[in-house]
Amino acid sequence: MKPSVVRAIYFSPTGTARSGAAAIAKALDENAEEIDVTVDGKMPDRISFAKDELIVFGAPVYGGRLYHGVVKRFQQFTGHKTPCIVTVTYGNRDYDDALLELKDLAEALGFVPVAAAALIGQHTYGQIQVGRPNEQDIEEDQAFAEKVKALLNQDTWSGIQVPGNYPYKEGGQGGKFRPQTTDACIKCGVCVRECPEGAIDPEDPAKIDGEKCIACFRCIKKCPIGAKNPDTPEYLAFAEGFTKRLAARKENQYFLLEGKA
Numbered sequence: 599m600k601p602s603v604v605r606a607i608y609f610s611p612t613g614t615a616r617s618g619a620a621a622i623a624k625a626l627d628e629n630a631e632e633i634d635v636t637v638d639g640k641m642p643d644r645i646s647f648a649k650d651e652l653i654v655f656g657a658p659v660y661g662g663r664l665y666h667g668v669v670k671r672f673q674q675f676t677g678h679k680t681p682c683i684v685t686v687t688y689g690n691r692d693y694d695d696a697l698l699e700l701k702d703l704a705e706a707l708g709f710v711p712v713a714a715a716a717l718i719g720q721h722t723y724g725q726i727q728v729g730r731p732n733e734q735d736i737e738e739d740q741a742f743a744e745k746v747k748a749l750l751n752q753d754t755w756s757g758i759q760v761p762g763n764y765p766y767k768e769g770g771q772g773g774k775f776r777p778q779t780t781d782a783c784i785k786c787g788v789c790v791r792e793c794p795e796g797a798i799d800p801e802d803p804a805k806i807d808g809e810k811c812i813a814c815f816r817c818i819k820k821c822p823i824g825a826k827n828p829d830t831p832e833y834l835a836f837a838e839g840f841t842k843r844l845a846a847r848k849e850n851q852y853f854l855l856e857g858k859a
């Protein structure tokens with residue numbers, strides 16, 4: 599089967615989960631479309647998908663699980679036996695039960711997971727696997743997509759197995775660090791619009807609602823003049839130790855029907 603349309607659907611505050619999902623989608627079809635559900639409340643054009651389409655889901659791992667806001671966002675989509683590839687991107691610690699959770703979620707929504715991947719992305723915190731996914735990672739994603747293409751030509755492609763346990767471990771929450779805003783802020787409103795959870799005060803972008811903020815650090819990445827940073831003493835101390843602890847490089851893992859690719 600050649601899918602009529604390939605779409606990457608992702609939640610990706612700092613862009614790494616998007617990179618993997620979009621690279622896989624594009625390798626499957628150079629005209630692949632993207633549906634970005636990072637910012638809450640933006641309704642996508644399409645929410646229901648047919649059997650001849652193909653979806654590549656992408657999400658970051660938060661505490662070994664899917665961020666609960668990802669589950670909420672993905673739940674607006676429905677498949678009708680629509681094949682999908684499930685991908686999670688994690689910061690070189692572990693993905694624990696997140697890939698299993700995404701596979702289960704996709705199935706519950708009417709999709710048929712035909713392949714899966716646990717990909718490495720630069721960690722939101724510290725300096726861990728900086729720049730990943732890099733060129734080599736993207737090439738691996740593309741090679742995986744070629745294998746999926748061959749698989750789609752087979753008659754049956756349900757039943758992939760991915761690592762993870764039941765019950766899923768505790769996790770899926772945001773982090774505890776809160777971005778700082780310097781006097782350089784020009785109140786351009788970029789961070790206000792880009793915050794996934796609407797946590798930044800439009801009148802005063804230095805004010806962040808601590809309850810709503812999930813410490814995804816998207817605002818730090820998106821600020822055009824570098825007026826936001828994570829640099830509290832608590833964060834800096836954590837980041838230093840964390841960077842050392844997670845220094846050893848991990849590899850991307852890909853799963854097809856036969857087992858690990």
Ligand SMILES: Cc1cc2nc3c(=O)[nH]c(=O)nc-3n(C[C@H](O)[C@H](O)[C@H](O)COP(=O)(O)O)c2cc1C
Pocket residue numbers: 609610611612613614615616657658659660661662663687688689690691692693718719720721722723771772773812813814815
């Ligand atoms: C709140 C929070 C929790 C995280 N938990 C994990 C984790 O359990 N394991 C891990 O390896 N990386 C973890 N990370 C790192 C992200 O999974 C990683 O940086 C990912 O590439 C971010 O995706 P994005 O660029 O699409 O936002 C966490 C990041 C945040 C912000």
Ligand code: SF4
Pocket residue numbers: 779782783784785786787788789790803820821822823824825826
């Ligand atoms: S993106 Fe930067 S400059 Fe613009 S409002 Fe936010 S903190 Fe201020």
Ligand code: SF4
Pocket residue numbers: 611777792793794795796797798806810811812813814815816817818
């Ligand atoms: S305010 Fe918090 S939730 Fe919003 S973009 Fe910044 S870190 Fe993410």
